[in-house]
Amino acid sequence: MAPSTSSTHITLKNGDQVKVNDHVYCSPSWSIRDGTPYSVARIMEFLPAQGTPTLDEHGERNGPLTRVRLAWYYRPSDVSDRTVADCRLLLAAIYSEVCDISQLRAKCYVIHRDKITDLAGWKKRPDRFYFQRLFDPWIRKEFEVIQAASVRNLPTNIREVLLSRYEYVVAEKEVVPDLTDELRDCATCEKWCPPPETVQCDRCKKFFHMLCVHPPLLAKPSRGYGWTCAPCSREHEEEVDSHKIARIATPIVPKPKSTLPAPRQRGRPRKDLRQAEKEENMEIKHFKMWPFRYFG
Incomplete structure (x- = not known):
């Protein structure tokens, strides 16, 4: 197994030190640039020069490290025609590319929207970005x-x-x-109900496997149509036959509005800089160099 480079630090031309899973600005040389001033990416691993074996005869990494594998982020305007005014918003992507380390310009920070407690404060700080969606470049x-x-x-x-x-x-x-x-457990077999194989009764709100109901369902009800389990269907038929009147829920009495004036605000709360530093240095779990798992 190749020794990990997660603890390897590379010093960029501007003096920033970066390691695996840090985020960086990447900009190719002018001769091969496509007009984009810079792109944002995450460092996945450092690699030796092309053609150099990754490991030597002793199982150690061959050096020096001259290349880097990057996981790219997209700007929303890169993948669609819609206008997005927020220049700090990015789209993650399951797409990587190997580049020369010399193309790395500086360090930046990218985290998920749900991990930011003060988004307005985060965007006011330099070199801070965030994402909440992922773009698949293969199926667009x-x-x-x-x-x-x-x-x-x-x-x-x-x-x-x-x-x-x-x-x-x-x-x-x-x-x-x-x-x-x-x-969600099946009301019949009491085993987990995967969403694609599950139906929910409109009356009792219980979940069932499509094959655990009688008769088994070959397909889910069409959009806009409901489904009821056998006991609920039987109960509904008995109610109709006996002309039972459905129970009327007790109306909720609204609470009287207070006549007291609203408490006076004392301005914006002081920003917690320690919390911001904690968020930007938060450890993110990765498996085989990726933090994402598709569960669609």
Whole structure:
């Protein structure tokens, strides 16, 4: 196994020291530049010169390190025609490229939106960026990025492995509510219900595997249509036959509005610089050099 370069520090031309998983500005030489002044990327690993074996005969890394593998970020305007006024907003991407270390210009900071407590203060500081979505350049589609800790609708063993390896989960927007909901177990077999194989009763709100109901469902109900389980369907038929009147919920009495004046504000709270420094130096989990796991 190749020795890790995670503890290796490289000094850039401007004096910044960077290591693996730091974020940097990358800018090729003028002769090969495409007009973009700079791009933002995360350092994945440092590599020796092209053609040089990664390891020598003693199993040590051959040096010097002259190349770097970068995981790119996109600007929203790079991938679509929509106008985004926030110049600090980026799109993460599962796309990497090997470049010369000489193309690295300076260090910057990129973290997920949910990890920033004061976004306005974060954007006022230089070299700070954030992201909340991911762009797949191969299929040209955007996905939501949520923290792995917010995913609860998973079996315990799967969730523990997910949290130990990855910082974020990537999924389609419509799938996110299913992932972040409480753990869903089948009311029939009491085993976990994966969202693609699950139906929910409109009356009792219980979840079922599509094959655990009688008769089994071959497909989910079409959009706009509901489904009820057998006991609820039977109960509804009995109510209709006996002309039962549905129970009316007790109306909620609104609380009287207070006539007291609103408390006077004392201006903006003082910014916690220690919290900001803690956020920009936060450790992010990576598995095989990536912090993302697709769960769509």
